[in-house]
Amino acid sequence: MKVLLVYPKHPDTFWSFSYALRFIGKKASYPPMGLLTIAAMLPREWKLKLIDLNVSSLKNEDILWADYVFISAMSVQESSAKKIIARCIKLKRKVVAGGPLFTALPHHFPEVQHLVLNEAEITLPQFLQDLNLGCPEAVYQTSQWADITDSPVPLWNLINKKYYAAMCLQYSRGCPHDCDFCDVTVLYGRKSRTKSVDNILEELQVLYEHKWRGPVFFVDDNFIGNKKKIKYELLPAIAQWMKKRRYPFGFLTQATITLANDDDLMDLMVEAGFNTVFVGIETPDKKSLIECGKYHNTRGSLIDNIKKLHASGLQVLGGFIVGFDSDKKDIFARMSEFINESGIVTSMVGLLNAPHGTKLYKRLIKENRIIKEMTGNNTDFSINFLPKMDYKELIEGYKKILKDIYNPEAYYNRVRTFLRNYRTAHKIRINISIANIRAMIMSTYKLGMKKGIRKHYWKLMIWTLFRRPALIPHAITLAIYGTHFSKHFQITA
Numbered sequence: 001m002k003v004l005l006v007y008p009k010h011p012d013t014f015w016s017f018s019y020a021l022r023f024i025g026k027k028a029s030y031p032p033m034g035l036l037t038i039a040a041m042l043p044r045e046w047k048l049k050l051i052d053l054n055v056s057s058l059k060n061e062d063i064l065w066a067d068y069v070f071i072s073a074m075s076v077q078e079s080s081a082k083k084i085i086a087r088c089i090k091l092k093r094k095v096v097a098g099g100p101l102f103t104a105l106p107h108h109f110p111e112v113q114h115l116v117l118n119e120a121e122i123t124l125p126q127f128l129q130d131l132n133l134g135c136p137e138a139v140y141q142t143s144q145w146a147d148i149t150d151s152p153v154p155l156w157n158l159i160n161k162k163y164y165a166a167m168c169l170q171y172s173r174g175c176p177h178d179c180d181f182c183d184v185t186v187l188y189g190r191k192s193r194t195k196s197v198d199n200i201l202e203e204l205q206v207l208y209e210h211k212w213r214g215p216v217f218f219v220d221d222n223f224i225g226n227k228k229k230i231k232y233e234l235l236p237a238i239a240q241w242m243k244k245r246r247y248p249f250g251f252l253t254q255a256t257i258t259l260a261n262d263d264d265l266m267d268l269m270v271e272a273g274f275n276t277v278f279v280g281i282e283t284p285d286k287k288s289l290i291e292c293g294k295y296h297n298t299r300g301s302l303i304d305n306i307k308k309l310h311a312s313g314l315q316v317l318g319g320f321i322v323g324f325d326s327d328k329k330d331i332f333a334r335m336s337e338f339i340n341e342s343g344i345v346t347s348m349v350g351l352l353n354a355p356h357g358t359k360l361y362k363r364l365i366k367e368n369r370i371i372k373e374m375t376g377n378n379t380d381f382s383i384n385f386l387p388k389m390d391y392k393e394l395i396e397g398y399k400k401i402l403k404d405i406y407n408p409e410a411y412y413n414r415v416r417t418f419l420r421n422y423r424t425a426h427k428i429r430i431n432i433s434i435a436n437i438r439a440m441i442m443s444t445y446k447l448g449m450k451k452g453i454r455k456h457y458w459k460l461m462i463w464t465l466f467r468r469p470a471l472i473p474h475a476i477t478l479a480i481y482g483t484h485f486s487k488h489f490q491i492t493a
Helices: 018-024 033-041 060-065 075-090 100-104 120-133 184-188 197-209 227-244 257-261 263-272 286-291 302-312 331-342 359-366 391-406 408-421 434-446 454-467 469-488
Strands: 002-007 047-052 068-072 094-098 114-116 167-169 214-218 249-255 274-282 315-322 347-351
Touching (some): 002 033, 002 060, 018 434, 018 469, 033 047, 033 068, 047 060, 060 075, 068 075, 075 100, 094 100, 100 184, 114 120, 197 227, 227 263, 249 257, 257 263, 257 302, 263 274, 263 302, 302 315, 302 408, 315 331, 315 391, 331 347, 331 391, 331 408, 347 391, 391 408, 408 454, 434 469, 454 469
Parallel strands (some): 068 094, 094 114, 167 214, 214 249, 274 315, 315 347
């Protein structure tokens, strides 16, 4: 059997970092870890080829080479996925599709011959067994949750790692919280299911043996969903493994703001090599947090907790939302003020959308307020329901936030606020690579000479050189990020 695994193209989004990637000569932020894991589940004697449309093109001869084409995608990739499927059908090749997009919206893809939905550890073996017997069915799905200790190490040899800015792995699935707009619990449940320590150490070792050196993203939607396991089992083991190999990786992940309540846990994460964490802050408005079920964000000062994470050595990337029913007209000014004061440089502010199957979606269906399916990109000025606030006022207020936080003066001031509070973990080795050198040279040329940007760029570099010289690489990186954000949102100096 010859199988072509295809990963659809991501549109240009906040998280694509498309403009920033050019500075380091990379084509995409992360490889398609899901498809690489699926590849590892397929029979060893099969011939496999993987094409990621974010780093290369898909030719007709690639499709014709294959007996089956496997596709996995997220909702934001729906347009690209549909085009790939149409090409396969035209060339008379059968498609096997799975992943979050197809699991959430299987009715959008009646033309796909085989939908392997939910968690592949359960449904893929069923499909493979039937395929071997010559009687594969159209749909495979389950209401059970997989034991992810059975999930294999991704087949990294199917990709060219030089195209990517970071690698990725997964420790857990599921989240104990129940935010009404989030589909993580719909897709993966509310219990945090984890791999074993041995699983993770094996995955790290394989990446190490593939000579990867640099960032590694733990893609867990809530890395601290099971604090006891990561504190007393996982992190100590990773810390020992990293120290023995002189810290070849720097880790980033996602967690809740409750991480700031546990000093020991923060210290353990930094000791293990973590330096960045995405946190869903959502909003400074307490009523809106209660409305969406984000109660854990209402306890204590969000600003103080963010600064505590920065001081521990963990840079916070923040997620923010406007468009809650409880939002008043002052939310736009409050949001901008909060973000700039917090020092969260990478602040993704998006419009509230209701993913299919979530508690929010079900409520809005009952209220006859759903108008379409969401695009998966909540920074593209689209909203899939009728908001309580006047729509035009909401969009204009949203644009005002983006201008307030991503105009050059505000952005570079926020970078300094972050660098002023950030504590570096000196034990972590900085890998000087060609990409790093390229970024430094290009930022000096592209930003240091650009009208409207250069005075802010050089002010930041001089300030960092004299106040926090060890953080010069961070200052350069964040300056480059600023270019992506301003271009993505079309904000001029």
